[in-house]
Amino acid sequence: MTNHYIDLKNSDVILIMGSNAAEHHPLAFKWIMRAKDAGARVIHVDPRYTRTSARCDYHVPLRSGTDIAFLGGMINYIITNKKYFRDYVVNYTNASFLVNPDFSFKDGLFSGYDAKKRSYNKETWTFQNDANGVPLKDPTLEHPQCVFQHLKRHYSRYTLEKVSSITGVSEENLLKVYEEYSATGAPDKAGTECYALGWTHHTTGSQIIRTMSIIQLLLGNMGIAGGGINALRGEPNVQGSTDHCILYGNLPGYLKMPTASLATLGQYLKKNTPTCNDPQSANYYQNYPNFFVSWLKSLYGNAATPENEFGYSWLPKLNDGKHYSQLHLFDRMYKGGVKGLFAYGTDPAVSSPNTNKVRKALEKLDWLVCANIFDNETASFWFGPGADPKQIKTEVFLLPAAATMEKEGSQSNSGRWVQWKYKAATPPGDAISCGDIQIRMMDAIKALYAKEGGPNAESILNLKWDYKDRQGNMDVLKVAKQINGHWEADVEVVDAGQKKLFKKGGLVPTFGMLRSDGTTSCGNWIMSGSFGEDGENKMARRGKEDPTGLGLYPNWSFAWPVNRRIIYNRASCDIYGRPYNPKKKVLEWTGDKWVGDVPDGPWPPMADKEKGKYPFIMKTDGVASLFGPAMAEGPFPEHYEPLEGPLAKNPLSSQLINPTIELFSSDVDQVANASEKFPYVCTTYSCTEHWCSGALTRWQAWLLEMQPELYVEIGEELARELEIANGSKVKVSSARGEVTCIAMVTKRFRPFIIEGKTVHQVGLPFNYGWLYPKDGSDSTNFLTPSVGDANTFCPEYKAFMVNVTRI
Amino acid sequence: MSGKIQNMVRVTDPIERIAHWLLAGSCLFCLFTGLGIMFRSWEFIPELLGGLYAVKWMHIFSGVVFAFALAYAFMMWKKDCAFEPDDAKWIAQGGGYLWKTNNLPPVYKYNAGQKLFFWFVVVFGALIVLSGLVMWNPTAFPIAVARWSYALHALSALVIGSFFVVHLYLGTIGNPGTFQAMTTGWCSRAWCETHCPRWLAEREKGSSES
């Protein structure tokens, strides 16, 4: 989240789209209800009327996979009706920047598309620069080549009629939402958006979020109280996981994994350290080398020296142009290309798309190591339905892991609040934490490498690996402090005009002091400052003071970065540092300093041409991107149909699907687009009572009692057509597989009119697997396709085609 | 006159007496345990019998006995308790119990008062058994049936209990020489002439003709 949970109460209009917040983030809803009490309007846009819709002011159903069309229509509305916050747009976004004249968009494709590679050459996606290399700007926003005019032209195609025909939302409902939400373009009004997997689980997922970011920027909603783009993350610690680089393309703190062609540290740093010639842009990522080298130092300790480039060559690298997402992993595994798998706290045999492919892939492994609280379908794949144990040669280990309340450590909520928690119970039997499992495993691996040697031995042998306490167990505080960062030498620093000497071994107080010369180490730069110099664990703070009254609670836990509660908060003030909304001021420039939240950069407001900086300090140009060239599909989001949808043609262009998604082509990757055999749009989701694959919650009797078995939610009209009675058993099938489940006939799914035709949509939760309960049904992901977002490879769980039949 | 004129007459068979005491015994026990359930302040009853839970089951068991005994009693005595036109006259004169009368129609075996008692016990006894069955497993019945069963059961107990007091009085001190009808089964001939003259005459005629 750019903001945080409690901040939701400050909002005037809350758009919940791509989220079922009440069901999956019930505590977030507490704050949404507080906003409602204060008079806020809450809107729910979702294919299905859910428990969230029941508590919103109204619900707008739309067809799964058409969010960009819906939001694109809103951009069109905002621009046409001049609802944008002009001052903000001109000063804080790249709306005024002039785009390369060779940049173009035609019939669904941007300039530079390579159809064979299914990717773009982005050399035309640039700005026109002046002699100093600073982008040319037109603050009047009139120049035909400025970003704003490009934006206007692009979304002028998203007329009410077109959007209605694509999404199935009535023009009346479209206008209702557009009017209400765009009213937050006023300087004293805040609009916020809450999204979750309803947006990310699409082949265009990242671009859906981008579209909303554009809306929020046009309306001046970024950086203000009650505004922002608020991703509601998974519990207990998805935020923490991504912060600490669980994603294959990241290093801790969202640094970039090196690719093989970047053979030296210098080449890597050059590629990943942005430069900007505009002196008013802080371009904070110019400090990237400090973060990266400090990280290498934390990884390899004393073995990392300037001479050996701090161990850069020992790091494993990604092959250029190759990807290693779970989609790629299981594809390669299916083809016999993966020997072994560690599956910790996960159940891909239920939760990964295309279950048939996943389970067959697992059979090809030489070994599988699972660490879980309970047994699950993945650890037991070898005797699941359709598996013949006699034919399967995989050696499977199931390590008992401690549950979340059985270990001490930090847990990060979606608001970036890193909250320290304590151990409440001892794990049963032999169960230990995954941290302890990893320490023991790595100790053994290091010993083997020391004894036997092997390829890339230095990678292993030089690893700093001294995180045990005297009992031989993981020393959580030691790890946490390593993540915060240490001084690796005595260093004198000038801080706020004062000279200060930091001694070797001390804790680094903030990432601003990290260096790229090997004198600092830091396991995760964004977490720097989570400990005070004196060793205070700021994550454990529980101060209830709220001086601004906005719910910032600066003394409760530690928010990264540097305890900043609202990101880009200097954009909540005008260029002179005066709050746009004095009644809800996050920050204010007093003439010599910022007062309020931790400012996003201590520099004066940008009206100070000498010392002031633009507010979006992490962006190279210092301003937010309406034109965003970093995305795979294009600098402006464009509606494409899901990989498998009801239409043979995209109503907006000749490009049916996202032109840059990777297509998998094994024999089990069947796709049936616009097929009579699979005529119904299908989406998948979770439920409040179960968590993800249900591998944890199906064993909990009180939870299973409430949601005992798989169901498909099917609208009354479709149920009537198919003669399906409520509570009866049905089969749902796709081009890839099928599941049996109970039909839940409901008024909460209504048919859509798409391009003049009736299109029905159904939905299933994905919380069930064959292992337990025995008669509760098997994985919904038998139905889903192996395809994902072009930027993140997040699978398209939320839009594909099925058939439903009576049993 | 040839036939024996006896001083004592056998007015009841052993089976009648057994049925009566089973019926009376179970009825009284039901009444006793029932009052122990109905009146929470009468703790001495559950204390005596081993707890309220035990009392509940005793009441139910006794009720089942009562049901069968009642059925048998009904089969046994319904003929002799059938109403005749003269019964109205007997009732109109209070059976001679309330004021002096000289016009009482002669009774066969049972007078109208006794017949009324029989029918009240049969009807309210049946109601109390049926309502008791519902109360034994109330959720197996529609809720209105279940609810009214409790009221009906209490009402029936009220009626039966009240009638019982009358029956007790008139079967003992109110009509001397009666009680032995239900113990030894033998009453005096004079008693029979007073209380069941037509039955006596029929019996004696029969024996004299044999």
Added chain:
Amino acid sequence: MKKTEYIKLIDTTRCTACRGCQVACKQWNEMPASRTRNFGSYQNPPDLQWNTWTLIRFQEHVDKNGDFKWLFRKDGCMHCTEAACIKVCPSGALYHTEFGTVGINQKLCIGCKACISACPFDIPRFNQETEKVYKCDLCYDRLKGGQQPACVLSCPTSAITIGEREAMIDKAYRRLDQLGGKGVVYGDKFVGGTHVMYILSEDPAVYDKLPVKPRIPASVILWKNLFKPFTLIGMGAVAGMAALHYLIKGPHEVHEKKEGDE
């Protein structure tokens, strides 16, 4: 003993049907789960049970304007002031606590099931094995310990709150104002006022299994207020009359015929 009457207020306009309350109740009271099936609804178990003392009822409703509403109602004991169940309970297992709530002491329950039929809200449930009846006791032990009931503590949106009687009734009506009068306060106007109250978004008649005008059943009133006392009064009166008869009229003597009498 100082008596503080509490009211637990369930504001259905804040409920997200997350069922944290349903689980918290089971956890605190150590009630086991049942093996259920999906019968075509999120509602599960389908009804209150001996081991399910509170249940969120889900109801799809189209109102008179044609608008769709998904109604959620947390069902459970209403803790009536004029409690039919206490009236009929032969053992005193059901009783009023110092908080005005209806407590239940399983040790005293004899499993007669009279409370089940008597309850106008159809709340108590019987367990075949233990032969006892169960229902929400508004976490009496927690109240005594100065704690909130488990369901109140668990509710993320504060749809369930508890407080002193007058304050809560006031709160309910203020919420109704806040909703622009679109809703109904339910619970203060019958059975002497219930200690669990609702704020409903629709008319009470719309809700499944919610009586519009709950009251102690007429049969219970007749039984307990009339027949019960008259059992003793009736029998006593008759006995009295019999005694008077004996004293005034005297027994009906039989005149024995003696030999030689004509």
